[in-house]
Amino acid sequence: MEQGKRYSKEVKERAVRLVLEHQEEYSSQWSAISSIAPKIGCTCETLRRWVRQTERDQGSREGRTTSEKQRIKDLERENRELKRANEILRKASAFFAQAELDRIPR
Template sequence: MPAPRKYPDELRERAIRSTGRPIAHVAKDLGIHKEVLRGWVRQAEADYGERDDRFSTVERDELNQLRRENADLKRANEILKAASVFFAQEIDRPRTRPSR
């Protein structure tokens, strides 16, 4: 589950649209840290296809989903390996007849 957003989406979008001015000035006017705004701008540029050095939001979400799925599959594979070892030992054990 993602962390809750500290800033409202409206503020984020307004800040990104206002970047015709220097980022430090816009950030000061809006009461946010300039590096927060810089990150928002970079992510918006990646989302619009203007940057190649970072994943878009859609790509990042997909990557996180695939990582979770991969971890689940690795856990399932470990369980299956342990079960196969257990059943192989059961098959190799000599059978004794119950005494009458």
């Protein structure tokens, strides 16, 4: 599966705006998405996800906003780094404690 940012922020915003502005002209939001997605050059599912996320960010749909998702991602990264640092400190502490026990008393 292809990773990375294939579509610019401007393209995403334009596509979502088109769906939201023209959905009244269609029988459903999915119909609008199905019509607009090929014109933008993305899949219907991709455009649907963009629309849903925009609706969450605007507060018109339940779920995590983009800023909340980013905050969680940052906290998870920080948590992993702290766990890694704790493991290093734990091993270093055990190493030095063993070295102290192995010292010959003078």
